[in-house]
Amino acid sequence: xxxxxxxxxxxxxxxLRDKPFARTILGEPIALFRGADGAVVALExxxxxxxxxxxxxxxxxxxxLQCLYHGLEFDGTGACVRAPSQKEIPAAMRAKTYxxxxxxxxxxxxxxxxxxxxxxxxxxxHWLSTPDQWGAKGTVMHVKANWQLIVDNLLDxxxxxxxxxxxxxxxxxxxxAESRVQRTEQGVLMTRWVMDAPAPPTYVxxxxxxxxxxxxxxxxxxxxxxxxxxxxxxxxxxxAPETFDGGIHxxxxxxxxxxxxxxxxxxxAQAHNFDIHNPKTTEMVxxxxxxxxxxxxxxxxxxxxxxxxxxxxxxxDIAADAAQIQARRILTRxxxxxxxxxxxxxx
Ligand code: FES
Ligand SMILES: [Fe+2]
Numbered sequence: 001x002x003x004x005x006x007x008x009x010x011x012x013x014x015x016l017r018d019k020p021f022a023r024t025i026l027g028e029p030i031a032l033f034r035g036a037d038g039a040v041v042a043l044e045x046x047x048x049x050x051x052x053x054x055x056x057x058x059x060x061x062x063x064x065l066q067c068l069y070h071g072l073e074f075d076g077t078g079a080c081v082r083a084p085s086q087k088e089i090p091a092a093m094r095a096k097t098y099x100x101x102x103x104x105x106x107x108x109x110x111x112x113x114x115x116x117x118x119x120x121x122x123x124x125x126h127w128l129s130t131p132d133q134w135g136a137k138g139t140v141m142h143v144k145a146n147w148q149l150i151v152d153n154l155l156d157x158x159x160x161x162x163x164x165x166x167x168x169x170x171x172x173x174x175x176x177a178e179s180r181v182q183r184t185e186q187g188v189l190m191t192r193w194v195m196d197a198p199a200p201p202t203y204v205x206x207x208x209x210x211x212x213x214x215x216x217x218x219x220x221x222x223x224x225x226x227x228x229x230x231x232x233x234x235x236x237x238x239x240a241p242e243t244f245d246g247g248i249h250x251x252x253x254x255x256x257x258x259x260x261x262x263x264x265x266x267x268x269a270q271a272h273n274f275d276i277h278n279p280k281t282t283e284m285v286x287x288x289x290x291x292x293x294x295x296x297x298x299x300x301x302x303x304x305x306x307x308x309x310x311x312x313x314x315x316x317d318i319a320a321d322a323a324q325i326q327a328r329r330i331l332t333r334x335x336x337x338x339x340x341x342x343x344x345x346x347x
Contacts, residue, residue, distance in 0.1 A: 002026045002258055003224045005112030007122050009255040009267045012140060013105045014259050016040060020065055022055035024259050025110050030098065031055035035063035035076035038151065040107050043078055044096035096306040099278040104128040105138075106255070106267065112338075123226045127271035129249045137286040138253065138269025141293065143246035146299035146307075147225050147258040150266055150330070153296055154227040154254055155190060155323040157217050160200070163299065164292040167293065172197035172215075174320075181322045187330060190219040196236045202288040203233050206274065206281075207248040214240035221327050249273040262304055265341055266294065 009027060011032055020033040022045055029045035043065065044347060045053045061064050064073045071284065072093065080093035099110040099117035104125040110117035129132045143150065152168040153159065158177070160169030172194045179192040193216050199209040207213075212228030213233035220228045234240050239287040251271040259265055270289045275281040298311040306312075 001265050002111075003334055003338060004045070005110075005116050005333070005338055006224050007101075007108045007110055007117075008224075008257040009044065009106045010100070010109040011107040012042040012267070013102060013107060015103065016107065016138075018059060020057055020059060022053065022263070025109060025265075026113070026258055027168070027260055029053065029055075030109070031057075032107065033059050033063075033065055033067065033098075035059075035065075037063070039063075039076065040100045040102055041065070042100045043074065044098075044110050046095070046221065047072065048080070048093050048095055071313055085340070093268075098316075123222050123228070123255075125228070125253055125255070128252060128269055133276070134251070134271040134273060135278070135282040136251075136253075136269050136271035136281050138267065139286075139290070140268040141268070141297060142259075143264045143266050143297050143300055144262065145264060145297075145304035146262055147256045147264040147301045148328075149303050150254075150256045150264060150296075151221070151225050151227065151327060152324045152341070153300065154229065154231040155219060155221060155327055157219070158190065158221070158320045159296075160292075163207070163295050164285060166289045167292045168200050169200045169292075170198060170200040173200075179320075179322075182219065183326065184222075187221040187223055188219075188323050189221070190217075190328045192217040192219075193241050197239070202285075202292075203248065204273065205288065206250075206285060207233060209233065209235060209247075212236040214238075214244070216241070216244065221323070223327075223330055225252045225254075225258075227254040227256075228252075229254070247325070262308065265292075266297070 020031045026232045029044045031045040035041040045055050047054050047067045056068040057066050064075050066073045071084040072080050074095050075081050078095040080089050080095040081088055099114050101108045105128050110123050128136050146323040158174040161171050161174035176197050177192045177194045195214045196212045199213045214236050215233040218230040232249040234244045253269045255267040257265040270285050272285050272286045
């Protein structure tokens, strides 16, 4: 199930260079390139002439994409503006385009009804583009698993106590935590405090803690698959949970873009509010989270293999799944609404 009438992250800005860039999103092959004035253009990756992938072509002067096969040239509106072998261009010689916006170092694409695309609906990820306040580094991981498995993972961080013991986890996360799930305007907010517990390895490295810490995880989920985590810790006895301005604060920023039903583009970044102008610190934080996320990816891909083999009986829930269950309800409702409006439009 894909939700179409939403913005998705299609690429990091630095992935787009001077050549067209191919990426499949919600099952649709897309060719991305920088058109006139450097503005990003997204075209269906299929030449309307003889269906050669447009991403095999090249970007020529003035920001036109030239198909590799017979050299037809397309502008940022998808219109064919030149054919090397004839003057007249058939009106139907047009590639499908998708609305695109570049924001916070990400290229955002709208996969649904273009008339509904409103850039105001792009979720806030300003931590990626405020270098005077946050150090940040991210990447995109290709994951052989359905996107919802990644959403589930980020909504239940009790797995840190078992999966991520060498980096961001320790037993206290599962055993000593107080958590709360609230609905937000669009999604779900999961709040978890772990009071007076040893800091996990990444926190010791990043914050230099020598005593127990009070640690928080605020997980803000917005559909379809945006998870903005505010996490951090302060030395125990310094006023948390009422005040917690000191210590270390990080944002773990996630945008999951379905590639197919069983594969995903996992865009993420880690931002930190300490030692922000030191690239070594940013790299250390990024490496720690990369190590943890690769552990997660191994699990997602394992889950997907089990699902592909045989879904078996329904899953059995535990209390820690509360936020996941709320999120799934929201997604199901949105999907039904979208399906209903598509049907109404067809009738
Ligand atoms: S297939 Fe693209 S120009 Fe012929
Ligand atoms: Fe994890």
